[in-house]
Amino acid sequence: MREPYRRSMSATTWWLSKRIYVLFMLRELTSVLIAAFLVVYLIQLAQLAQGAEAYTAFVERLASPGWIIFHLLVLIAALYHSITWFNLTPQVIILRRGEEQVPSIFIAGSHYVAWLAVSVVIVWVVVGN
């Protein structure tokens, strides 16, 4: 006999019931920290309108422990977003070579390679020359 369906989960906290739902919710909530970072970063860039010195003064203020902790949390969230995003790419991008489907490790792997390459280029452009 089948048990009758009983709706026992809360509409607000259902995602706490399973580890995989918690991970899903954490992935979705990375967007809150990333958006908050963009706002702070935009304010940082806006200082450039007053010149490099105003910008430098603003960056120096970000050395306080509170801001460093904030940016560390953002970094963890951003990395979690990148990893979960790239790991999903094989489910979105299906490539075929002749009869065979390109293995998912190559699809996700190529994104990781691109990520590394782009990051190196940005460091080089900003700091290296």
Add this chain to the structure above:
Amino acid sequence: MPKSGEAFWWSLFSAGGMVAALLVPIHVLLSGIAAPLGWVSTEAFGNQMQALVSHPLTKIYLFVLFSLTFFHCVHRIRHVLYDTGLREYQTPIAVICYGAAVIGTVATIFVLLAI
């Protein structure tokens, strides 16, 4: 939200997700951690950023980075709000979320044009 609009917002979400995945971590590391902590000379960093961001190509790059990532983020925030019990308020939530992304995008344009 009409069903037909969802594809449009999803395409912005998807493009923004890729842009954020590829670009955001290194920007957080450089501007939020490395520069404030002096891993790179803060003064040299400021001068370099001034020269870089004055260039039109950098402004286009930053415009794409900020606007698409804003739309990506609000799309996720919108769905989190739906999925945590606010499904009755779909329309106001959509207006507030995408409105915030539009405001963020317009603010980005103003900042970039002022530099």
